[in-house]
Amino acid sequence: MNTITLFSIVLTVAAYGLARLLAVRFSSPLTTPVFLSTVMIILVLAGSGITYQDYTPAKEIMTYLLGPATVALAVPLYHNRDVLLKKAAPAFWGLTAGTLATVVSAVWMTKMFHLTEATAASAAVKSVTTPVAIEVARMIGGDPALAAIFVMIAGMFGAMFGPWLLTVMKVTDPFARGLSIGTTAHGIGTAQIVQEGSLQGAVSGAAMGAASIFTSLVLPWLFPLL
Structure with a gap:
């Protein structure tokens, strides 16, 4: 070194x-x-x-070192497994709605500003973690480098303004706060929200993974419809 x-x-x-x-x-x-x-x-x-x-x-x-750090998220997940299982159904619908909203809003905004199809495809994956975003962007005709930039911007803004906005909107439930940030701001947002508490971090980490899986399964057939 x-x-x-x-x-x-x-x-x-x-x-x-x-x-x-x-x-x-x-x-x-x-x-x-x-x-x-x-x-x-x-x-x-x-x-x-x-x-x-x-x-x-x-x-x-x-x-x-991100690998071991990501695996370490399993610890708060395990400790809060009862809460996660109890609220699995509403969490599923919330995550589904949040993921679809991030994709649709990103694509529609790029079209509103008359940006290219490749830019729209790259923006569509902005709310999932970078490795997944790059691969999904390739599948739907996006630019992997541009997709990574959108992911970083979404994560940064989510970490900066997400918790603050949730507070302004009087969203105080730890489960809801973690689910919101993990769904929209992936790992960067999770690193921020976990500072509020282990439950927020656990839910955000689970939402981050679930949103990535959901996006990779749905986006290839949803994007052409948008």
């Missing part, structure tokens, strides 16, 4: 830790740790002359 890679890893961890502290002290969508730490990292890298190519090895190491 070279010096730049080590520096990039330390920078990323430190920026996220600092962003977490600031989020506790100054609660605001703009202090959401995922967003604020991203801004800090970009500013430091730009100021130090470290390019994205230089940062890539560090990114790959940290991305590898």
Whole structure:
């Protein structure tokens, strides 16, 4: 591991830790740790002359750790299994409605602005996790790179404004909050909502996985109809 890679890893961890502290002290969508730490990292890298190519090895190491982190979501799922089973039916209908709404609204917005069919296909998968989004985008004629960008934007905005918007709308039930964020903001939103509590994190993680499966099954035949 070279010096730049080590520096990039330390920078990323430190920026996220600092962003977490600031989020506790100054609660605001703009202090959401995922967003604020991203801004800090970009500013430091730009100021130090470290390019994205230089940062890539560090990114790959940290991305590898996403696997164990995702598996770790099974722990809160197990601890909250009784609640999940009890509310499985309403959760199914809520997830179905939420997933269809994100797909339809994304496609209709791209058509409203007269964007290309490939852009519409790429936007349609914005609310599922990146690996699934890339593969489904390919299946329906989208651009995988553009799909990944839409996924990142949806996750970032979901993490920043999702919990705040739910609070404004007086949605206080932990189960409903987790289901909403997991359905629309995948892993980035889940990383944010889990800070509210283990139940929110468990439901969001389950919704993220279920939404990905549902989207991959439904979108190939639904997209041509839109």
